[in-house]
Amino acid sequence: MIEFTCNRRHYSDQTPIITDLEIQDYAEMLLQDYKPRLLKEPGKVNAFHFAESYLGATLDYQDIYYNEGESPVAGATVFNDDRILVFDREKLCVRPIDVEANTILIDNSTMAEGKEAFATFTVLHEGGHFCMHPAVYRRLDGQLDFLDLMGNSEPGAHTVQCRRSVIEGKVRLTTQLDFREHQANTFAAAVAMPRPTFIPYAQSLIRKCGFKKGVWVEPDCYDWDSSIGLSCVVDKLADTFGVSRSAARVQMKRQGLLMSEDEYAQANCQLVVAF
Numbered sequence: 001m002i003e004f005t006c007n008r009r010h011y012s013d014q015t016p017i018i019t020d021l022e023i024q025d026y027a028e029m030l031l032q033d034y035k036p037r038l039l040k041e042p043g044k045v046n047a048f049h050f051a052e053s054y055l056g057a058t059l060d061y062q063d064i065y066y067n068e069g070e071s072p073v074a075g076a077t078v079f080n081d082d083r084i085l086v087f088d089r090e091k092l093c094v095r096p097i098d099v100e101a102n103t104i105l106i107d108n109s110t111m112a113e114g115k116e117a118f119a120t121f122t123v124l125h126e127g128g129h130f131c132m133h134p135a136v137y138r139r140l141d142g143q144l145d146f147l148d149l150m151g152n153s154e155p156g157a158h159t160v161q162c163r164r165s166v167i168e169g170k171v172r173l174t175t176q177l178d179f180r181e182h183q184a185n186t187f188a189a190a191v192a193m194p195r196p197t198f199i200p201y202a203q204s205l206i207r208k209c210g211f212k213k214g215v216w217v218e219p220d221c222y223d224w225d226s227s228i229g230l231s232c233v234v235d236k237l238a239d240t241f242g243v244s245r246s247a248a249r250v251q252m253k254r255q256g257l258l259m260s261e262d263e264y265a266q267a268n269c270q271l272v273v274a275f
Contacts, residue, residue: 001054002029004131014135015176020186020254023132027190030054030131039194042201044242047123050191051104057130058103059123061111063087064161065094071165075122076105077129079138080158099159101138104130110164117244118168121188125167128187129160133180136160168246186254193241193251201240202257205233215257217264230258 004026008017031038031045034054038045051057057077064073065085076084083096084105099105104126110119129137137158162181171182203214209229211217216233219226237248252258259267 001056002026002033006132009135010176013176015180016132016135016183018132018183023128023183023186024190024195026131027187028194028196031191031194039196042197042240044240045120045124045192047120047127047192051123051127051130055127055130056102057127058100059106060099060103061106061108062097063089063109064105064107066161066163071163072107072109073161074107074110074118074164074167075126076159076161077126077133077137078103078105078159079134082158084159101158102130117238117242117247120242121192121244121247122162122167124188124191125162125184127191128184129162129180132183132187133160136180168244170250189243189247189251189254192243193237193248195255198237198241198251199255199257202233202237202252202255205236206257209233215259215264216252218258218260220261 004016006016006018009015010017028039034050035045037043048059052059062084063086064076065087066073078084078099078101080101082099082101084099085094086097087093088095104123106119106122106126109115110122137160139158160180162184166181167185167188171178171185173179173182206214206216209216209232216230218230234245234248234252237243237252238245241248243251249258256267
């Protein structure tokens with residue numbers, strides 16, 4: 001596995017200061033090392049094999065506890081030996097369980113039938129934390145505090161728990177945690193839909209629909225034909241890469257393949273000025 005390196009980090013908690021492009025470059029380096037074919041032919045990555053066999057994580061499946069009224073936890077990454085609160089369905093109670101360091105926990109609800117695309121993205125999202133955020137969460141032996149040594153630290157002290165709403169939706173970049181969740185989402189998208197295959201494949205589908213430059217331009221006013229055509233492209237991308245429709249659409253936007261009329265006009269204006 002190629003180690004993640006970052007020259008700039010936030011002074012308070014070691015959150016990497018890194019661009020989306022740098023994250024995508026890193027993800028594609030991992031894919032080149034793991035399975036180069038994924039950078040040559042559009043297809044689905046086996047996220048579970050990637051996480052276990054290449055990243056070296058241990059995968060475990062639990063009913064991860066969350067407080068009533070909060071968004072459910074889809075997955076978690078455990079950086080040090082820790083205790084995690086889970087719901088015991090047999091005894092109908094909440095209890096802590098011991099989890100070893102370098103474990104990626106996936107909530108059982110994430111693995112439900114029909115949610116394969118979300119499960120894939122969740123595992124890759126946790127893989128992003130696993131690769132990029134050890135400096136934030138992991139504590140070396142000499143750094144363990146008194147409560148750790150006495151075994152009285154709070155459950156989850158060395159774990160990042162990721163809520164379904166964060167993995168499914170757009171993250172508001174307010175706190176350092178928000179930035180880390182955004183970074184993990186960007187990593188997951190880059191592994192599942194790498195640029196060398198996603199961009200040309202998406203452009204070929206878009207061109208077949210009449211957009212010769214390979215960019216889908218959404219009209220400012222609702223257009224039924226455009227909506228249906230875009231839906232077909234998104235469906236094809238989601239099916240080919242094994243991701244959700246929302247993930248495929250976000251990746252189109254991220255790569256500049258889906259724009260509003262104003263965005264497209266502005267992009268073309270910038271090109272004219274540049275040349």
